[in-house]
Amino acid sequence: MKPTLLHVGAVVRDADHVDEAPTYIVMENGRIREIGSGRYPRSTEDMDVYERPTSVAIPGLINCHGHAAMTLLRGAGDDMPLMRWLHDRIFPLEAKLTADAVYWGTLLACWEMIASGTTCFTDMYFFMDDAARAVAEAGIRGVLSVGLVGLQEEAGRQGLARTRQFARTWHGAADGRIRVTLGPHAPYTCPPRYLEQVAELSAELDLPIQIHLSETAGEVEDCVREHGRSPIALMRDLGLFARPVLAAHCVHLSEDDIAILAQHNVHVAHNPQSNLKLGSGIAPVPRLLRAGITVGLGTDGAASNNNLDMFEEMRLAATLHKGVGLDATAVTASEALAMATSEGAKAVFLEPGHGRLQVGAPADIVLLDLDSPVLLPIHNLISNIVYSASAAQVTDVFVGGRALMSRGELTTLDTERIRFEVRRLVKQLRAPAPV
Ligand SMILES: [Zn+2]
Numbered sequence: 001m002k003p004t005l006l007h008v009g010a011v012v013r014d015a016d017h018v019d020e021a022p023t024y025i026v027m028e029n030g031r032i033r034e035i036g037s038g039r040y041p042r043s044t045e046d047m048d049v050y051e052r053p054t055s056v057a058i059p060g061l062i063n064c065h066g067h068a069a070m071t072l073l074r075g076a077g078d079d080m081p082l083m084r085w086l087h088d089r090i091f092p093l094e095a096k097l098t099a100d101a102v103y104w105g106t107l108l109a110c111w112e113m114i115a116s117g118t119t120c121f122t123d124m125y126f127f128m129d130d131a132a133r134a135v136a137e138a139g140i141r142g143v144l145s146v147g148l149v150g151l152q153e154e155a156g157r158q159g160l161a162r163t164r165q166f167a168r169t170w171h172g173a174a175d176g177r178i179r180v181t182l183g184p185h186a187p188y189t190c191p192p193r194y195l196e197q198v199a200e201l202s203a204e205l206d207l208p209i210q211i212h213l214s215e216t217a218g219e220v221e222d223c224v225r226e227h228g229r230s231p232i233a234l235m236r237d238l239g240l241f242a243r244p245v246l247a248a249h250c251v252h253l254s255e256d257d258i259a260i261l262a263q264h265n266v267h268v269a270h271n272p273q274s275n276l277k278l279g280s281g282i283a284p285v286p287r288l289l290r291a292g293i294t295v296g297l298g299t300d301g302a303a304s305n306n307n308l309d310m311f312e313e314m315r316l317a318a319t320l321h322k323g324v325g326l327d328a329t330a331v332t333a334s335e336a337l338a339m340a341t342s343e344g345a346k347a348v349f350l351e352p353g354h355g356r357l358q359v360g361a362p363a364d365i366v367l368l369d370l371d372s373p374v375l376l377p378i379h380n381l382i383s384n385i386v387y388s389a390s391a392a393q394v395t396d397v398f399v400g401g402r403a404l405m406s407r408g409e410l411t412t413l414d415t416e417r418i419r420f421e422v423r424r425l426v427k428q429l430r431a432p433a434p435v
Pocket of ligand 1: 065066067212248300301
C-alpha cells in the first residue's frame with residue numbers, strides 16, 4: 001500500500017498535547033511514520049494525499065464496552081429497570097436472533113461507530129464468528145468475546161469450547177485488527193465453579209477477560225446474600241483477578257471493592273448513558289481515578305443507550321460526576337478524552353501507542369470539521385471536542401492507515417444493503433411466533 005499523507009489544520013496528539021497549527025501526518029504500513037508542522041517538505045509522488053486544512057486530527061475513539069448486534073434491538077425495550085428489561089424484552093428477542101442477524105446487526109454497529117469516530121470497540125455476544133466477519137469487512141478494530149453463560153452445565157461447556165475455537169480462528173486475524181478475550185457475562189449468570197474454569201482457560205489461552213460487574217444494587221445484594229461477599233470480592237476469591245480483567249459498569253462499589261480493583265489492576269469500562277437509562281446508578285469514577293484504576297468509556301449495547309456515539313459518553317463522563325459530587329473539577333475534559341482514547345486503549349489491553357497520535361503508533365485517526373459552528377471559536381480545542389462536538393463533526397476516519405470514511409462517505413461498507421437487510425431482519429424479529 002502507498003503511504004498516505006494528511007494535511008490538517010490542527011492535531012490533538014493526546015488528551016494533554018494539542019498542536020493548533022497546520023500539520024502533516026504520514027501513515028505507512030498501518031502506522032504513523034511522521035508528524036511535522038506545516039506542509040510535507042518532500043515529493044508527494046506515490047502518496048495518497050488528503051488535503052483537510054480545516055480539520056483537526058484526533059486519535060480514534062475506543063468504545064470499551066458493548067454488544068454490537070444489539071443495534072437490531074434499538075428501541076425494543078425502554079424505560080424499564082435492568083432485570084425486567086433483560087428478562088421481559090431482551091432475552092426473548094435475542095432467542096430469535098440468527099447468525100445472519102448478528103452479522104448484519106454488527107455491520108450496522110460498525111457503520112454507526114465509524115461514522116461517529118470510533119476506530120476500536122469491544123463486543124461480547126453470540127454468533128461471534130459472524131460478528132468477527134463483519135469486523136474484518138468493515139476495517140475497524142474489535143476486541144471480541146463469545147458471551148458465556150454457565151447456568152446450565154452443557155451450555156457452559158459448549159461456550160468454553162466455542163471460545164477456544166473462536167480464539168484459534170480469530171485472535172490476531174484481519175491484519176491484527178481482531179483481538180479475542182473471554183466473555184463470562186456476569187456473576188449472576190456464571191456460577192463460581194464456572195468462573196474458575198473461565199479463569200483457567202484465560203490463563204491457558206493467555207487472553208484477558210471481560211465481564212459485567214456490580215451493575216445494579218440488586219445484583220450486589222443478591223451476591224452478598226448468596227456468597228457472603230460482594231461481586232468484586234467474589235471475583236478475587238475465585239482467582240479471576242489473577243488474570244487481566246476488564247470489568248464493565250462497577251456502579252455499586254464499597255471502599256473495599258475499590259481497593260481490590262486497584263490492587264489487582266482490574267480495568268473498568270464506564271458506561272454512563274446505559275447506567276442512567278436503566279436506572280442502575282452512577283459509577284464512582286472520580287474515586288476510581290483517584291485510586292489509580294484504568295477507566296475506559298463505553299456505550300454498552302444500542303438497546304440500553306440507544307446509540308453508539310462516544311462523543312455523548314465523553315460529555316456525560318465529564319459532566320455527570322460534577323453534578324453528582326457538586327465539584328466542577330470532578331472529571332475534566334482532558335480526563336474524559338483520555339478515557340475515550342489512550343486510557344481506553346489500555347483498558348481493552350491494546351499495546352502502548354494506541355489511542356495517541358505519535359510516530360510509530362497505529363494510524364487510527366479521526367478528522368473533525370473545524371468549520372462547524374459548534375467548534376468555533378477555539379479557546380481550548382479539547383474543551384470543544386468534549387463539551388461541544390458530536391458525531392456530526394466527523395468527516396474522515398482511518399484505521400491502520402486505511403480510510404474507512406472519506407468526506408462523510410463510508411468506503412468499506414455498503415450502507416444501502418445494510419439498511420435493507422436490517423429492515424428485513426427486524427420485520428422477522430417483530431413477527432409473532434408461529435402457532
Ligand atoms: Zn453490557
